[in-house]
Amino acid sequence: MQRWIKPTQRSSQQRRDILNHLAVTEDLVAVKITIKPNGPYRVEPADGIELYGVDGSKFDLTGKPGISLCRCGGSVNKPFCDGTHSKIGFQGAESAVKKADNPA
Numbered sequence: 001m002q003r004w005i006k007p008t009q010r011s012s013q014q015r016r017d018i019l020n021h022l023a024v025t026e027d028l029v030a031v032k033i034t035i036k037p038n039g040p041y042r043v044e045p046a047d048g049i050e051l052y053g054v055d056g057s058k059f060d061l062t063g064k065p066g067i068s069l070c071r072c073g074g075s076v077n078k079p080f081c082d083g084t085h086s087k088i089g090f091q092g093a094e095s096a097v098k099k100a101d102n103p104a
Contacts, residue, residue: 038092040068040081051079
């Protein structure tokens with residue numbers, strides 16, 4: 001478990017490491033994730049992102065303009081969508097559930 005350290009308690013090396021990390025993030029690719037109605041999550045562009053399986057193996061996304069990730073759980077090509085959602089009548093939640101203002 002990571003413990004939060006107040007900025008004033010960080011060593012000068014920790015501060016340098018943080019600044020170096022922030023400098024590297026300038027090269028990050030903007031990724032758009034779209035929830036398709038009763039379908040997959042569409043991730044664009046696929047170039048520049050890394051996708052790993054549960055066993056730690058990396059999927060090769062070279063040359064793919066985008067990927068569709070299964071949301072129904074029925075794909076035989078997980079984590080990718082194979083269109084099974086339309087065959088099984090998948091009904092996806094199209095919007096996020098808002099957090100209750102007054103927790104019980």
